[in-house]
Amino acid sequence: MEDNRADVQTIKERVDIVSVISRYLSLTKSGANYKGHCPFHKDDTPSFTVSSEKGLWHCFGCGEGGDVFAFLMKIERISFPEAAERLAAEAGVSLKRRGDGERERLRTLSAEVVAYFSENLTNTAAGEKAREYLLHRGYGEETWERFGLGYALPEWDDLKKSFSKRYGLKTLTDLGLLVQGKENTLYDRFRDRVLFPIFDLSGRPIAFGGRAFQGEPKYLNSPKTVLFDKGRHLYGLSWAREALTAKHSAILVEGYTDVLSLHLAGITHVVGSMGTALTQGQANLLSRFVSEVVIAYDRDAAGGTASLRGMRILRNSGLDVRVARLPEGDDPDSLVRRDGPERTLEILEAAVPFHLFYIESLKERYNLSTLAGKEGALAEARPFYQGISSLPLKEEIVGLLAELLDLPLEGVREDLGRRQQRWRPTEEPREMEHSWGKEEVILSLLLRGEADFREVAALASPEDFSQHYRPIVEALATVNDPFNLSLLMQRLDEESARQASYLALAPVRFNDTGKALQDALIKLVKLPAIDRELVRLREETKRCDKEGNLDRVDELQRTYSALVAERTALVAQKHPRRGRDDKG
Known part of the structure; x- marks a missing residue:
């Protein structure tokens, strides 16, 4: 059974995530949220946060998170359709099955796109560099055919023009082949990349992975679709x-x-x-x-x-x-x-x-000849040791660590068994203070509804974001009128959903959200653009200097100095101040 997004949305509106999770663990009210001990790892202090308002949960100890469906799937170790059936019964929702005709249409399109990319690889002039790349890696034409390898042309809309008349823009977007950019324009997701089709268990193509020849991201995968969920x-x-x-x-x-x-x-x-x-x-x-x-x-x-x-x-x-x-x-x-x-x-x-x-990795990551190194290794090994249920294996680990650290066996055993002191979400989130960058700031504000996606989209495209966060940005583009967090979570794969729950629920706030967003956008878009222009100016200045075009050199140097001054002023702007969210 495939999920129907309207039904899933109705289920989320009718089922209280706090009530569902409370059947498995004890939750305590803490400001606007609820907190408890995480059921997915040994959690001595409450690291598990649930937001009834947002319909999300996240553990700040082990990093797991998501919506009510993700929780039920993980705690019961069941599939999404099974979780949907259970929650639908509780919500009084009769699930509609996605029509076989629609799914077959998407599968047919996917197979045709494989053939289209294959034709680009074997029979186009633009595909020459892709052919050379694959041959250099030892992949001949038999391999291309066996694994369905292909090539996406450099143009921004070649696939769009090739398939939109027969399938329509919505179907191409639903299969993850088109991306929404600035001013709501749609363009090809895969451009100038070697393509690796991804197949389901029955050997039918359902998605693609693309490798770039230069630039970032090196690898680009299809987003979550009706047919494909990378997780x-x-x-x-x-x-x-x-x-x-x-x-x-x-x-x-x-x-x-x-x-x-x-x-x-x-x-x-x-x-x-x-x-x-x-x-x-x-x-x-x-x-x-x-x-x-x-x-x-x-x-x-x-x-x-x-x-x-x-x-x-x-x-x-x-x-x-x-x-x-x-x-x-x-x-x-x-x-x-x-x-x-x-x-x-x-x-x-x-x-x-x-x-x-x-245990061998501890040697590589800590200087075990020092007291601080031994203490650090023991502290890290504690939750690892406590997560193992086998007594013989635990005893072997104690012995290996005692030998590695040159410490008494009983002392190591006692230390590893100590209660683990974890960071509490109600405390000042120092770990986040130094690790949050421009992307986390922007996405956190968007996911909390404290910034307008249209303001961000006017300045930045999905390709300005790292591969790590791009699926969230692309999903945000489809749920921003009005913003719908619940619908967004449906459109994310497992890993992206964890990231989104973290960014939406982390107890971090900004004294001035407008300034925080502006500063982050400057760092994401403006500074990289200036840096690219500075590189271009340096190269042109060298060329003009060699040619003896001194007037042009003077002009370029003045432009360069002005850009450096602009960049310096932007960098000098005060970083946004962050602190604990008193609402929990």
């Missing part, structure tokens, strides 16, 4: 399904090319999380096919952090977890292309159990 799909699952079932084990990688290269090398029990932000929905999906997962993310700082986070999520789904130690600077794609499948399999099969990887 509940895995790249390559339809190809890997039989191998996963046979081996009872999965190799989890980050990117599209990691999956392709391993499959081409004959290592087929591999799926991709489409980035490092693994979700609980993806972990639950994997648990339907395997009992063990080997994480093989890139060997860099981001990959290490993602592996640590992924371990927790996968174990929440009841999976055994090991982590592969790839050579420094490698990802699975580069490893298998350089060293071949046999050496790659050796490294993957030598993956270490999750707890050994975690």
Whole structure:
């Protein structure tokens, strides 16, 4: 069963999120919100916040969050349709099933777009650089055809013009192929990118991932649609399904090319999380096919952090977890292309159990020759230790940490068992003070209804925002007349919904919201534009100087100095003051 957005909205209006969550944990009124101990991690102090007004919940301890559907899905480990059925019965709503004809129309469009991108790759002059890029990576024409690879032309509206007459702009937008920009104009989401179609379990195309040749973001995925939710799909699952079932084990990688290269090398029990932000929905999906997962993310700082986070999520789904130690600077794609499948399999099969990887990571992140380093490592290890239920495993961790830190066994055991002191949302949010940037400020004000999206959209487009927050910006463009937070949450995938609940509920306020928004927009749009112009002016000045065009050099230098002065004045503006939201 697919959700009907009107029905989902009605359910949210009729069901009180506080009443639903109160069935699973005790909530206490705190200002405008409610607080309690999080049911998803060991929470000694109330880190779990619920807003009846906004219809959202968020845990400031473990980072989980979302709407009433997300809570029920997570606490009961059920799918969205199952959660919708339960809440619909409680709300007295008769769910309407999305017509098969409409879904088939979207699937037909998706398949036609795959063919369109494939034609761009193989038979256009503009596709030459895409062909060269793929051939250089070792992907020949047979691979393009096998995995449906394609190319999006550089034009802003080529796909729009090719399909709008037959399908209409709304259908193209519903499938995530068009993006709404400034002044409500629609343009192609994917431009000048190599395209990797994403398939469902039955092997039908439902979405796309695009790789840029230069600029940011390097990778761009389809947004959440009727057919696709990145937080509940895995790249390559339809190809890997039989191998996963046979081996009872999965190799989890980050990117599209990691999956392709391993499959081409004959290592087929591999799926991709489409980035490092693994979700609980993806972990639950994997648990339907395997009992063990080997994480093989890139060997860099981001990959290490993602592996640590992924371990927790996968174990929440009841999976055994090991982590592969790839050579420094490698990802699975580069490893298998350089060293071949046999050496790659050796490294993957030598993956270490999750707890050994975690303890080894402490050595890399703390100076354990110092007192402060040992205290920091113990403090971080405490919630990790307390989240493990197996007594033999806990004892092994105590022994390993005692040896690593050169501390008495009993002392380490006692310290790890101490109550964990967590930051309380009612306290001054110091962690946020230094980490909130221009994007968080803008989105927080928008999600709380304290800023008008039209004011932001007049100055900034979705592409001015980082890949991390772009899905929220794109969803905001569809729910701003009038602003509807509940509808927005329906249009976000699992990871983006967590981010949105955090930004909407974090106890941070601004003394002057107008100035905070203006300053943040200056930093997001104006300063980068000035920096780009300064680079251009420097390059033109060098060229004119070589040509002996001194009058033009003088003119350029005056323009450059004026821009530097303007930039200096903008940077010198006072940062917005933030403090605790007394309303909770």
